[in-house]
Amino acid sequence: MDAELITEKLSFQVKSFQESFEILSSSSSIIEMAKHFNRILRGSFFSTDISIFYKKNENSEWERLIVKAIESKKYFDEIKDEHYSKIYSIEDSTGLYTNIQLVDSSYLGVVLGKRIDGSSYSEIDKITFQIYLQMFDSAYQAFLSHKNEKNLIFSLNSRVSQLYSLIETGIEISKINLGDKLLKLGLSRAISLTNSSFGRVKISYKDGNVEELFYPSKIVSQDFIEANILSHKFIDYGNEYEFSLCEKESREGVIDFDETDDLLLSAIVRQVHAAIENERFHKEALENETMRRELAVASAIQKRILPEKLPNILGYDIAGINIPSKEVSGDYYNVFQLEDGRFALVVADVTGKGMPASLLVSTLDASLRSYLDFQIPLSIMALKMNSLIFKSSTADKFITFFIAILNPSNGELDIINAGHNPSLFLRNNGSIEKINAGGVAFGMFDMGLPFESQKLTIEKGERLFIFTDGIPEAMDKDENEYTDERMEKYFNDVKPVNSAQFISSIVADVKLHTKGETQSDDITAIYLIRKE
Amino acid sequence: MVRNFELTSNLLKDVLVIKTEGYINNAGGEKILQEFENHFENGVTKVLIDIENSRVVNSIGISFLIEIIEKLNSKGGKLFFQNLDPSIEKTFTIMGLFQFAEKISTVDEIK
CATH class of the missing domain: 3.30.450.40 (GAF domain)
Structure with a gap:
């Protein structure tokens, strides 16, 4: 081979080194690098059988990246550490093999098999092979840097994506x-x-x-x-x-x-x-709003039903009160003048609170007004009202009911107490009578259980006190009740000139007991004094 | 672990259409890559991934998609996506996938 040809060949190879480096270093994987390297070597040496092996470290197994001749592995398998990078010849230089350590302590093994024309590899070929191997090592280093760079960009993008997803998730959630x-x-x-x-x-x-x-x-x-x-x-x-x-x-x-x-x-x-x-919270707010509206309606119903003013009863002094608690409950009171000149004094208490209780009070008021117009005996009226309330309410709803029909001319009282707190009757001799007579509360049973009325006469100076459990059961912050005993003593001890004074003073006494504690139940009462 | 991920594929002319279902994670991504490589070796360079039935993807799954993009780029090919969930689309955008892949509405848009 003359000098000019050698120079041209070397010049060609230098040019191909640059291209080869770019191709190898831009590979996406070691397998791809091996495929490219296989082509480069084949193009340079016209080798027919090229095998390329790779192992991650000294202790790992060789991976066959390119294998043309299975037996080729045996050539570098036995190479000792000290012989790495040395070029070995096979059968009179008809083949070459070597095993180099790469920059990250991994290993590359290459076997160049026979050339197309069967010629031997020259010393220049061996040197060129060395240069190609060094070039591979440099390209591998660039490949790793490129890979690290890509990993870094991927990792940064991942972080950005994580932050974005976290924000989006927050909005979505x-x-x-x-x-x-x-x-x-x-x-x-x-x-x-x-x-x-x-x-x-x-x-x-x-x-x-x-x-x-x-x-x-x-x-x-x-x-x-x-x-x-x-x-x-x-x-x-x-x-x-x-x-x-x-x-x-x-x-x-x-x-x-x-x-x-x-x-x-x-x-x-x-x-x-x-x-x-x-x-x-949103659900609770909606429920509270619904309840608030319901209570507003219930409160309006209650206000419409309860009397603004009680009628005057000649020879008597009468006063009444209803102080609703925070939650609208079902207390009821009223005094009606009947067509025959008598008066009906009524106090009732519906179980439960809110709209259901309010509606039941409304039913009670309407039916009461109707039956009173007919002037039927109280015991029969009570039977009919009980049946009506039973049919108009759910199983857990009932009404305790007290009615006294007063004949003002002679002081006669016709009374029925349907499960209500016993009303108090203060006699002139200082004794207190508790009026229990009647039957069970309205709406509990509809079995035709009889209601028995009681007749009494109120004399001049005597007093009648009808109330709901909001008075004796009023509690202080330690849940101590005002009690029936204290109420009865107050009724017995305090005898103001007129009924309104008694009502306001007993309410004041209840407030004294509760010491500003929120009122848990309605306070309702009627107080009657016979003056003449 | 390969759970809750399925894919179907078919060739529409010269386009490989891969339809995924389930979480595109390590296992899912690997399955997609495997399916792609089976066809890539036979010269397919246009791939459409329909991920309508995949609502969740993680970054390992994305790394497989990037690998597919790189391989296609080396052969002058291209990856397309169809039926992207908005949150996945945003993730792909941030990860830079749309620099080398394209979002399309129908397979007919691939020339």
Whole structure:
């Protein structure tokens, strides 16, 4: 070979070194590098059988990247450490092989088989082969840098994506009325953000029941291996919600969760907790608003039914009061003048509060007015009203009812007490009579149980006190009641000139007992004094 | 672990259409790459991934998609996506996938 030809050949090879370096260093994997290197070597040496092997480190097994002749591995398998990078010849230089250590302590093994024309490799070929191997090492270094750079960009993008997803998840989760979707949404987002394989939300309800939600849905409890779990939990309204993530993924397999994963899961779990609370508060606010409107209507009904002013009864002094508690209850009182000149004094108490109680009071008032117009005996009226109230109310609703029909001319009282607090009758001799006669409260049974009326006569100076349990059961902050005894003593001891004074003074005494504590029940009463 | 991930594929002319269902994670991504490589070796350079039935993807799953993009780029090919969930689309945008892949509405848009 003349000098000019050698120079041209070397010049060509130098040019191809640059191209080869670019091709090799821009490969996406070691396999791709090996494929390119195979072509480069074949083009340079016209070799027919080229085999390329790779091992990650000294202790790992050789991987066959390019293998044309299976037996080629044996050539460098036995090469000792000290002989790395040495070029070995096969059968009178009809083949070459070597084993080099790369920059990251991995190894590359290359076998150049026979050339197309069967000629031997020259010394210049061996040197060129060396240069190609060094070029491969440099390209491999560039490939690793490029790979690291790509990993860095990927990692940075991942962080940005995580932050974005966290913000988006927060917005999504905070939407009201997600219901069951909320937990699944939070779980799937946490799984995605932390590269977990799967996860679970375990809800331990305060009643002892346990519910589990999984993502992906085919996962079951047994898939959770304690060693690979990351968990966060919170308690809301007595129910415990535990979010668990399992098996953090990487391209190399399962790895441990890190601090970032812990922070991300914690953030999502806090968002879910806040959303559950908000949803509950929103629901409560709606319920409160509904209740507030209901109470406003109930209050309006009650105000319309209760008397603004009681009628004057010649020869008597009468006063009444109704102080509603914060929640509208079902206390009722009224005094009606009947067509025959008599008066009906009525006090009643409906069980329950709010709209249902108010409606029942309304029914009571309407039926009472109708029956009083007919002037039928009280015992029959009571039977009819009991039947009507029974049919108009639910099983848990009933009305305690007290009625006294007063004939003002002679002081005769015709009385029925249907399950109401015994009214107090203060005789001139200082004794107190408790008026119990009657029957069961209206609406409890509809079996035709009789109501027996009681007749009494109120004499001049005598007093009648009809009340609801809001007075004796008024409580102070320690839940001590005002009591029947204190009320009876007050009734006995305090005898003001007119009825209104008694009513206002006993209310003041009740307030003295409760010391400003919120009134838990309506206070309703009628006080009657015979003056002449 | 390969759970809750399924894919179907078919060739529409010279376009490989891969339809995924489930979580695109390590296992899911690997399945997609495997399916792609089976056809890539036979010269397919246009790939459409329909992820209508995949609502969750993680970064390991994305790394497989990037690998597919790189391989297609080396042969002058292209990756297309169809039926992207908005949150996945945003993630892909941040991860830079749309620099080398295209979002399309129907397979007919691929020339």
